[in-house]
Amino acid sequence: MHSLIFVSLVAMFTSSVPLLAEASVYVFVITFISNAMLVSWGMFFPNSQLFGYVLSRGDTERPVLALTFDDGPHPRSTPQILDILARYHVPATFFVIGQNAFGQPQLIERMKNEGHEIENHTWEHPFSQAVFPLHHKRRIRQDLEKCNAIINELTGWTPAFVRFPAGIKSIALMEVASELKLTVTGFSVRAFDSPGRISPDQLLERITSRVFPGAIILLHDRIMGQTNDALPPAVQALPDLIVTLQAAGYSFVTVSQLAAHTTRSTVECQKSQ
Numbered sequence: 001m002h003s004l005i006f007v008s009l010v011a012m013f014t015s016s017v018p019l020l021a022e023a024s025v026y027v028f029v030i031t032f033i034s035n036a037m038l039v040s041w042g043m044f045f046p047n048s049q050l051f052g053y054v055l056s057r058g059d060t061e062r063p064v065l066a067l068t069f070d071d072g073p074h075p076r077s078t079p080q081i082l083d084i085l086a087r088y089h090v091p092a093t094f095f096v097i098g099q100n101a102f103g104q105p106q107l108i109e110r111m112k113n114e115g116h117e118i119e120n121h122t123w124e125h126p127f128s129q130a131v132f133p134l135h136h137k138r139r140i141r142q143d144l145e146k147c148n149a150i151i152n153e154l155t156g157w158t159p160a161f162v163r164f165p166a167g168i169k170s171i172a173l174m175e176v177a178s179e180l181k182l183t184v185t186g187f188s189v190r191a192f193d194s195p196g197r198i199s200p201d202q203l204l205e206r207i208t209s210r211v212f213p214g215a216i217i218l219l220h221d222r223i224m225g226q227t228n229d230a231l232p233p234a235v236q237a238l239p240d241l242i243v244t245l246q247a248a249g250y251s252f253v254t255v256s257q258l259a260a261h262t263t264r265s266t267v268e269c270q271k272s273q
């Protein structure tokens with residue numbers, strides 16, 4: 001932003017000199033466009049660090065992975081995913097929507113009892129995801145605090161990580177996360193796993209061909225607008241995914257365990273179970 005102001009001042013000054021006036025217009029336009037592109041990258045690329053730190057992988061050579069599930073819990077698909085995780089003794093991290101957690105408290109309790117982490121994915125997860133980061137800080141803070149509160153009420157711990165809807169960020173969002181001591185979390189590999197968009201086989205291939213030591217895998221245990229006929233592809237793909245990755249030598253950890261592998265000193269597990 002400072003560069004844009006600086007160039008604007010230069011353009012105003014040079015506009016008084018006829019030979020420089022035309023060039024200053026080009027400089028201004030180019031700088032404006034490049035700044036707009038930079039801000040767009042910061043907002044819309046989930047792992048971009050323009051507005052602050054984003055945890056997108058563990059800094060480790062050890063063959064560990066973090067499985068994460070967004071948007072749940074869902075009364076039909078989440079229990080199936082929990083059954084599979086229990087069968088293979090795999091811990092996962094669930095970035096839950098607060099109002100879904102409020103509606104399915106028994107699933108949050110089950111996640112906790114079975115050794116999974118429950119983290120913040122906002123209270124409302126608004127459909128107008130691009131608008132959410134543009135809200136006033138007070139409104140954003142209320143939303144994140146409300147999600148923190150229901151997780152705390154159901155588990156006894158306070159979330160230490162937040163993943164924003166669609167990974168869209170803003171300066172205000174990052175500031176609120178920092179104030180609430182929430183580490184903003186991105187991902188290393190994702191499957192774009194909406195029903196009809198990707199088959200379980202494609203999901204398996206996409207994830208297994210892209211993982212690396214310390215990767216955070218993004219899946220969904222609930223799909224927006226999900227009907228009972230359309231389970232998330234992750235439900236079907238998960239057993240093969242776990243078996244394939246374990247056969248490749250990987251083991252699974254939670255996000256807070258993976259964060260312990262990063263060199264960022266401010267990332268700490270703040271849970272007090």
Ligand SMILES: [Zn+2]
Nearest residue numbers: 070071165166
């Ligand atoms: Zn989401």
